[in-house]
Amino acid sequence: MFLLVFPATLMVVVLLVLPMLGLFRTSLNLYSPQELMVQALSGENYLDALGDPYYQRILLTTIGVALLCMVLSLALSLAPAYWLARMRSRWKSLVMILTLFPLLVGNVVRAAGWMALFGTDGAINAFWRSLGGETLQMMYTPFAVVVATTAVVLPYMILTLASVVEAVPRQTEEAAINLGASPLRMFFRVLLPQAAPGVLAGCVLVFILSMNAYATPVLLGGPGFTMLAPAVYEQFVSAGNWPFGAALAFVLLSATLILTLAVSLFLTRSLKRRTR
Amino acid sequence: MTTGFSLKRLLFMALVLLAYVVVMAPVLTVIVISFFDQEIVSFPPQGLTLDWFANAWARREFTDGMIFSLQLAALATLIGVPLGTAAAYGLHRGRFPGRRAISGLLLGPLAVPAIIAGTALYIFYIRAEFILDRGVVGTMASLVAAHVLLTIPWTVRLVSASMEGMDMKVEEAAANLGAPPRVVVWRVTLPMLRSGIVAGCMFSFIQSFENLELSLLLVAPGKITLPVAMLNYLEFRIDPTLAAVGTLQILLIGVLMLITDRYVKLSRVF
Numbered sequence: 375m376f377l378l379v380f381p382a383t384l385m386v387v388v389l390l391v392l393p394m395l396g397l398f399r400t401s402l403n404l405y406s407p408q409e410l411m412v413q414a415l416s417g418e419n420y421l422d423a424l425g426d427p428y429y430q431r432i433l434l435t436t437i438g439v440a441l442l443c444m445v446l447s448l449a450l451s452l453a454p455a456y457w458l459a460r461m462r463s464r465w466k467s468l469v470m471i472l473t474l475f476p477l478l479v480g481n482v483v484r485a486a487g488w489m490a491l492f493g494t495d496g497a498i499n500a501f502w503r504s505l506g507g508e509t510l511q512m513m514y515t516p517f518a519v520v521v522a523t524t525a526v527v528l529p530y531m532i533l534t535l536a537s538v539v540e541a542v543p544r545q546t547e548e549a550a551i552n553l554g555a556s557p558l559r560m561f562f563r564v565l566l567p568q569a570a571p572g573v574l575a576g577c578v579l580v581f582i583l584s585m586n587a588y589a590t591p592v593l594l595g596g597p598g599f600t601m602l603a604p605a606v607y608e609q610f611v612s613a614g615n616w617p618f619g620a621a622l623a624f625v626l627l628s629a630t631l632i633l634t635l636a637v638s639l640f641l642t643r644s645l646k647r648r649t650r
Numbered sequence: 651m652t653t654g655f656s657l658k659r660l661l662f663m664a665l666v667l668l669a670y671v672v673v674m675a676p677v678l679t680v681i682v683i684s685f686f687d688q689e690i691v692s693f694p695p696q697g698l699t700l701d702w703f704a705n706a707w708a709r710r711e712f713t714d715g716m717i718f719s720l721q722l723a724a725l726a727t728l729i730g731v732p733l734g735t736a737a738a739y740g741l742h743r744g745r746f747p748g749r750r751a752i753s754g755l756l757l758g759p760l761a762v763p764a765i766i767a768g769t770a771l772y773i774f775y776i777r778a779e780f781i782l783d784r785g786v787v788g789t790m791a792s793l794v795a796a797h798v799l800l801t802i803p804w805t806v807r808l809v810s811a812s813m814e815g816m817d818m819k820v821e822e823a824a825a826n827l828g829a830p831p832r833v834v835v836w837r838v839t840l841p842m843l844r845s846g847i848v849a850g851c852m853f854s855f856i857q858s859f860e861n862l863e864l865s866l867l868l869v870a871p872g873k874i875t876l877p878v879a880m881l882n883y884l885e886f887r888i889d890p891t892l893a894a895v896g897t898l899q900i901l902l903i904g905v906l907m908l909i910t911d912r913y914v915k916l917s918r919v920f
Binding site: 375467 | 662665668674679693736740741744762764767796859866884899900904908
């Protein structure tokens with residue numbers, strides 16, 4: 375049986391684990407304009423990445439966008455997740471496919487769609503102007519990035535939440551309603567705490583995806599709005615500073631990890647409090 | 651939430667609709683503007699046309715990119731799905747130390763952001779070029795290898811899920827009745843895993859086909875994947891030609907999903 379597992383494991387070790395170790399080793403090297411990279415064992419790149427106000431701002435922007443997208447997608451997904459979970463008609467599998475579909479279409483195509491919606495002559499502005507409004511500047515704003523990223527991650531949240539809500543027996547809801555709880559109270563006090571593991575899993579997944587978004591911030595944020603994943607790529611392609619780019623990659627990875635833990639702790643505690 | 655028509659119910663359905671509008675709006679917009687008559691996208695359109703599809707077809711970057719991405723996705727699926735299926739089966743049936751660690755490791759490519767995995771692989775390939783003294787970055791083999799990384803976790807996940815609650819004693823029964831191991835594998839085991847394998851193929855193919863971040867650093871000029879070609883184009887403008895390419899991609903993925911749904915209920919995948 376081990377022989378069956380071995381080839382796939384070898385692939386992942388060679389193509390992911392070893393390169394990641396190599397990337398970490400690179401992050402300890404130093405950059406020199408003449409030789410590009412000088413072998414070293416130094417934490418300088420990390421100190422530079424964390425000490426430079428420019429990269430501090432990028433890190434904070436990335437975290438801010440990711441948290442905002444997480445909260446927005448959670449808020450937007452509650453109603454559809456409940457609707458989907460409790461749906462019993464034969465349309466259910468079609469709705470499931472429709473929810474899954476945008477996920478599989480790919481970020482580039484969806485970003486293109488948002489560009490056509492948000493542009494100066496885009497659909498939203500055309501509609502707004504026909505109502506007599508002034509042209510809105512939406513492209514290349516944080517607003518555009520947050521909306522588009524939320525749209526990218528929303529299906530994950532809906533599907534994750536729906537699957538846990540489905541596992542909560544209907545009788546629980548009916549009991550709460552019969553005991554006089556309003557539907558809203560039932561939802562937030564009874565259903566949501568029981569679905570807590572799903573809320574947590576959804577939030578963590580969505581947070582990680584938003585932290586690492588690439589195509590959406592590049593295309594909708596424009597040159598003036600930088601997030602961390604594009605900044606890593608930039609170091610490799612334009613700046614040619616591999617050690618610093620590698621250090622930025624690990625800053626992004628560790629920030630994601632630390633904040634994921636913080637988000638899980640916060641959510642677990644606040645969801646526990648809700649049941650009291 | 652209560653039955654019957656009420657203001658609360660209406661509000662609830664409005665919230666459901668809002669979420670689906672946010673999710674579907676960009677996809678529908680791409681499809682709609684691919685039929686717009688004028689080259690600069692503005693609403694409402696002056697007329698409708700199919701010319702942009704011909705125009706997209708005439709642009710080398712898109713046709714080459716489309717063919718290249720299709721080949722890449724097909725090869726990655728062809729290699730990755732058997733590897734992933736074998737691993738999922740071995741992990742499910744086998745009893746050896748480190749099983750949990752290995753199954754975690756195999757899902758690893760999902761946990762590492764693709765842009766970071768891409769940069770790590772780029773450095774790795776450049777080092778390999780020094781050692782092997784031959785070109786690695788930009789070759790088909792190196793890109794296929796990278797994309798196999800995308801297919802393994804999805805296949806392992808989907809095939810494992812399809813084996814949950816499945817009675818594998820049927821295999822023993824077949825063996826006891828005299829079927830040689832090869833026959834057991836082809837006639838019993840693989841048919842039982844079919845739904846997982848089909849779903850694994852679809853997800854693997856689509857993940858590879860639409861992947862941007864992992865390929866970004868690994869492609870060579872002149873030999874780029876479709877998403878990279880689209881990104882390069884979009885950094886200058888959004889026009890109906892690009893929307894036509896996007897529409898074709900949406901169509902392809904939609905058809906693949908519908909075909910797969912005939913074999914496995916996609917609603918059970920998540």
